[in-house]
Amino acid sequence: MKGVEFLVALVLFALASKLASASDPSPLQDFCVAVNDTKDGGVFFNALFSLNLHLRSIFVSTDRVEVSKLAKADHSWHFSCSNYAPYGGLNPPHTHPRATEILVVVEGTLYVGFVTSNPENHLFTKVLYPGDVFVFPVGLIHFQFNIGHTNAVAFAGLSSQNPGVITIANAVFGSDPAINPDVLAKAFQLDKNIVKQLQSRFWWDNN
Template structure:
């Protein structure tokens, strides 16, 4: 990091913001071969490396949460590598939820295509402020990077939405799965103190996940 002590505060701050941003790519693209981090020979790159046809297919929501996320990350679309973006289709059955989760590497902008749903996110400690909104078809909502958020279908029709994310690999941490379904599991004594619950309840939650 450069020494910014000699610069006016406003200019120094602006340079820090620039330094914190994603690095620029040094070439037009770096298509990867799936399962390999090495760039494909540009002479062998073709249009299909930038193409993925799946988002017209409804996700199967017959599961305990009543939701399905269909990702289009670099793992699915090699042409996204180094471009810093990705997206996903989100299907939620009536009264289903996309459980509380976070994306450690991406901000998410969420657009409703069909249906009505409640969305929300929680700010970091100590405020833990809950921002909540009901969205209709055509509405857009943003979830800041790293913050826990959720979606809940509050209507009788299927919800379809598109999420765009500011990373080719945003990551996903579903809170319930992480806490109660970790491998190897978190000691129940830790969870008892953290959630202020009886050990039998903690053991039950671990068995569910």
Template sequence: MAKHFLLLNLIAVLSFCCVVLAFEPSPLQDFCVADPAGTAKVNGLACKDPKSVGAEDFFFSGLHLAGNTSNTFGSKVTPANVAQIPGLNTLGISLARVDYAPWGINPPHTHPRATEIVTVLEGFLQVGFVTSNPENRHITKVLKKGDVFVFPIGLVHYQRNVGKGNAVAIAALSSQNPGVISIANAVFGSEPAIATDILAKAFQVDATVVAQIQSKF
């Protein structure tokens, strides 16, 4: 009986380890500043020689500047991830500023590698995410200045400015490179395109409707 209990405990520990390893690993050194010129093939970016690292590798200036929201969606994301801050490499975190014009949206999307926590700095935002199949529950709330909301990793989520003025939010993400999959772009704007009849059956609409939407992407 004791051996059986020990075996179950071992399986549980190994399962937990597998879950932990599914996320970005903990760094094994003080830092690993990204070297864009590195030729090594790694899951991330190769490290610069620590002797050549300086303060600028850990610095970014720009999140105080409002993004240009004169576009189709009325929003602008200003990222601060490993592409802007090489020192974030292997540290498993990044930021973004999001600006919204009145009724502007950050359209439905996912971050395949990160949970997101968003803080409203100005304005009013309707936020929401959808749980996985089969429930597909839509969890939504209107946020005001100072409010915080979490989007779990991989789930489809969005934001919309429901105030009369501009809105601003800061998003923190649990990856140096969280990735973004915009749902509409991925489904209707892929290259090469997904076959029209597949999308027509998936969305239960006429193929001409699908073709019209695809033409916009």
């Protein structure tokens, strides 16, 4: 009898695992009223008042990209504007674990691309001009590179109030504490001294 009960439980567990799915949670509220002062009233968001949105500017000197983004992403989206320096301005390979990104170029020329997951690891790339749109699927490694001789400007919208960002070089070679060089030497088929040299470099903060 116990064997039958175990078998039934196993079948139910298998069915439940097939039906289960995972995704970002729904937005925590339908809307957010921006106020200049909490005394003016307004709507709580995650137990905090939603104040007027403002832009936060980050200048990345090593990669020559200036990113302005909403300091608060109060709904199920995130928005940014990036200014890429002439030829060489780079938003290096990175991922957004919780969001799909849609990029619209408004000025200049960008070479962009993303890599599919294992085992294909297929690279999709395109050169974008003003008015062009490109979508980077959620979680996939992607990049943007200015190949023009003038500044490039692009707007990006991401489908999560907290999309997250993982810059690959930062995570691999700039972690704190550092990953054991033997691990990276074997993973990237590099000399251990080269790995140590990469780990000693300054890796800019993309958060």
